[in-house]
Amino acid sequence: xxxxxxxxxxxxxxxxxxxxxxxxxxxxxxxxxxxxxxxxxxxxxxxxxxxxxxxxxxxxxxxxxxxxxxxxxxxxxxxxxxxxxxxxxxxxxxxxxxxxxxxxxxxxxxxxxxxxxxxxxxxxxxxxxxxxxxxxxxxxxxxxxxxxxxxxxxxxxxxxxxxxxxxxxxxxxxxxxxxxxxxxxxx
Numbered sequence: 207x208x209x210x211x212x213x214x215x216x217x218x219x220x221x222x223x224x225x226x227x228x229x230x231x232x233x234x235x236x237x238x239x240x241x242x243x244x245x246x247x248x249x250x251x252x253x254x255x256x257x258x259x260x261x262x263x264x265x266x267x268x269x270x271x272x273x274x275x276x277x278x279x280x281x282x283x284x285x286x287x288x289x290x291x292x293x294x295x296x297x298x299x300x301x302x303x304x305x306x307x308x309x310x311x312x313x314x315x316x317x318x319x320x321x322x323x324x325x326x327x328x329x330x331x332x333x334x335x336x337x338x339x340x341x342x343x344x345x346x347x348x349x350x351x352x353x354x355x356x357x358x359x360x361x362x363x364x365x366x367x368x369x370x371x372x373x374x375x376x377x378x379x380x381x382x383x384x385x386x387x388x389x390x391x392x393x
Contacts, residue, residue, distance in 0.1 A: 221345035322374035
């Protein structure tokens with residue numbers, strides 16, 4: 207089953223067991239886990255049995271600064287969405303830094319219910335341009351090396367990345383980016 211059909215790509219499954227990746231973090235890095243919107247949390251809860259998979263995390267200054275870097279030019283809106291001293295939900299990790307939803311065969315959350323950030327990673331949008339995070343621990347990055355090859359390895363395309371990014375923005379209350387394609391799928 208390919209990523210587009212709802213399963214993990216082979217590269218994602220292999221990567222998830224190599225150490226700190228998007229599914230495993232280093233101890234002390236929990237505050238940089240991407241937040242879950244209420245819609246994303248409820249969607250996961252509907253499809254996956256409770257596993258202690260969510261945790262309430264503080265909107266620390268470091269977290270807010272990180273979120274602001276993801277949305278350059280929208281810092282004031284990000285700070286409104288995540289006011290310092292308030293909380294947000296994120297996916298929980300175990301004592302070894304692995305996501306609580308990471309099972310022996312990869313992610314246990316069906317692809318269509320995963321948080322948008324998880325479905326997007328390692329891709330992101332810079333304005334109207336599909337780009338990627340240059341994360342040395344990402345196996346798709348190491349094996350793909352270029353955007354085109356990474357898209358192919360992960361069985362996705364620019365239109366899907368743009369759509370997922372648009373949906374992520376909408377569930378967080380961020381307005382669509384100027385010139386963005388309309389979101390075509392439901393939440």
